[in-house]
Amino acid sequence: MKYIAKSIAVLVLSFASISAFSEEKPMNMQQGKSADKGMMQMSDEMKDKQAQEKQQYILKINDLSDRIQDEKNPEKKQELMDEQLKLIKDHMEQKRQMKKQMMKKHHEKMKNKKDGMKM
Template sequence: MNNLVKLIAVLALSTTCISAFAKEKPMNMQSGNTSGQSMGMKMSAEMKDKMARNKQKYILQIDALSDRINDEKNAKKKQALMDEQLQLIKDHQEKKRHMKKKMMQKHHQKMMNKNDE
């Protein structure tokens, strides 16, 4: 019985602490950041449109290769199509990494210039 009372007390305190922390906003969160862009970087509507069109093109290429892979009966041709699709995925991932690195370098340069002022 005594253990049950202690358990209930611990649970009550835990839920109180959790709800208190949940109300606080983390330090690194920026208010009004709904576009998915972090660190104050903004994209123009034209850039958003270009990115969406590029993503759409990539998805269509992957889907087309998937359809061709599923329809192919010859094992060697099927493997060649799978290799082509894998290379397309790898190229896309590398492009995303490169863009992220470029954005981080721009942000770093911006912050360094801000600190110099």
């Protein structure tokens, strides 16, 4: 009997907590923007250029991978692996810089929006 009462109490409390959380509304990340607009608008030409650059990067990495697998000389193999690693690191740094630039623009935009509200 004691366990049944505890079990019922646990069930009642869990249902109460679930219903309390269901009343919270999800944040609207778009805030006034139409649904088809994102934070970053790119023209079709920019999208094509970015896709071509990514394709070139992938082809270079794959080519180096094939050459590494085919290479028999350990020194040459290590040289190719180092070249591939440098290419990957350069690509990662480029992506990091792009993200940093995008975040900077976003923060400036939010700061300007906040300053405009203070008036």
